[in-house]
Amino acid sequence: MATSLDDLIRSADLDGLVRHVDDTCSSRDWEHLVRIRNEARSAVNTGRQLWPIATLANYRLALWAPAEFAVRALDDTARTFMPGPVSEILAVHHRWEDLDEHLAPGHDRSLVAYERALRGDEVDEGEVAVLDVPINPQWWEPQYSLAVYSDDGLQFDPIDVASPSAVTSTAHVAGLDDATVDVFRRMMEPWTAQSNGTAQAAVVEGGIEEALGALGLVSAGITEVSPGEALQLLAWAASSGGAHGKRRGAATGRSEAWWLLATFTGLDEDWPCDAEELGEVIESLNFTVFRNDEAPTTGWGLHLVIEDAEEGLSVALSAADHA
Numbered sequence: 001m002a003t004s005l006d007d008l009i010r011s012a013d014l015d016g017l018v019r020h021v022d023d024t025c026s027s028r029d030w031e032h033l034v035r036i037r038n039e040a041r042s043a044v045n046t047g048r049q050l051w052p053i054a055t056l057a058n059y060r061l062a063l064w065a066p067a068e069f070a071v072r073a074l075d076d077t078a079r080t081f082m083p084g085p086v087s088e089i090l091a092v093h094h095r096w097e098d099l100d101e102h103l104a105p106g107h108d109r110s111l112v113a114y115e116r117a118l119r120g121d122e123v124d125e126g127e128v129a130v131l132d133v134p135i136n137p138q139w140w141e142p143q144y145s146l147a148v149y150s151d152d153g154l155q156f157d158p159i160d161v162a163s164p165s166a167v168t169s170t171a172h173v174a175g176l177d178d179a180t181v182d183v184f185r186r187m188m189e190p191w192t193a194q195s196n197g198t199a200q201a202a203v204v205e206g207g208i209e210e211a212l213g214a215l216g217l218v219s220a221g222i223t224e225v226s227p228g229e230a231l232q233l234l235a236w237a238a239s240s241g242g243a244h245g246k247r248r249g250a251a252t253g254r255s256e257a258w259w260l261l262a263t264f265t266g267l268d269e270d271w272p273c274d275a276e277e278l279g280e281v282i283e284s285l286n287f288t289v290f291r292n293d294e295a296p297t298t299g300w301g302l303h304l305v306i307e308d309a310e311e312g313l314s315v316a317l318s319a320a321d322h323a
Contacts, residue, residue: 005032009039009050017053025060030069033061037076055081062089063149067098074108083154084147085249091115092149096123110135114251118144131255132272140279142228145236146250154247158300159236164221164291170213175202180264180315187238187256188302188319194245197300197321203264204314208288211305211316220290222305230287230304231257237302242321261285264306264315284310299323 008016017040024033037057040050059082062073073086082089087108090099096116103109110130113123117136129135137144147156175181184201191197202214212220225233238260239253248256258278259268265281267273286307300321307314 005036005039009043009048012043012048012050014050014052017050018056021053021057021060024057025064030061030065033057033065034069034072037061041076041078051078051081054078058086059083059089060151062086063092063151067094068102070094071099071102074103080246083149084247085111085252087111087251088115088147088247088249089149091119092147096121111249111251114254115249118146118250118254131251133255133258134275137254138275138279140227140283141254142232144232144250144254145239147239147247156240156247159233161233161289162223162225164289165223167219167221168209168212169219170217171206171209172213173204173206173210175204175214176313178203178264178315179268180260183260183263184315184317184319187260188242190240190245190248191237191242191300191319191321195242195321196244197242197319199319201315201317204316205312207307207309207314208290208305211307211314212290215316215318217290217292220292222288222290225287225289225304227282227285227287230285230306231261231282233289233302233304234260237319240300242300243323244321261306264313265308284308290316 005020008020021036024036037054040054043050058073058076062070070090079086090112099112103112107130110128113127113135114131117123123135127135145159147154180203181201185199188199192199200215202211204210204214208222234257235253238256239248239250241247261282262268262273262278267278286309288305290303290305302317302319304317305314
């Protein structure tokens, strides 16, 4: 294999190198897969653009190799063209108890812990939480939408939302100057800056009609959703890159959803906030998804109104992207 790899590198044979990666994975020669990655990455020094092979080898390493080899995918800092975060890819087929002893302390280790906790593993409470939210999901959280990785890449389908059950006319009001708007825009930057998406938000005094009116809508079909469904939608949007942007992973998506809800409800003033308190506050909110010609019913879209009836405030969130 070593001679064959040297020849393939020298000739910059991309097709041959892809087959070589496939054969190496089939034979489960993980040490050689690491060598393929390293040699392909170093080939740029001789003018050979073999970074796609380095990326492919590193992806397969994280996805299929045993834990002691898989964690070496984190050694490669050039992760731009991976289909998702290495921490998330590692978490697909490896349990936390297998990864734990092989992961060095640091940011990557913490993200892997988050991802495995979202897949059902119990992580020690003493583990460093770099995202300022608890690593282990709370009792009030939903089952989040998780990405599926395979040899064919990433599969992360848009969430199906119930069809509108009512139509409402809106009331034209001006939006308030509220930090929630900026938080939402930052949350959706992978859609808007790296893909073809748009995102807008408005915070108003009032309810659904006022919030939708502040977005410039005249009417919309609406349906209520549960707090769990709304949190799942927010985390789904925040974890993805939309149609073409860079995926950030389920752990980051969950954290972004917490931060947005904390900001809207005022719990951001003492951050990290108390998880139990946030759960209680979320349960007191009303959530409504909406649809109209500007808010498509399929594809990459998030169209949600959050109402805090006790405070007399609502926020309308609308983001869409297209393949």
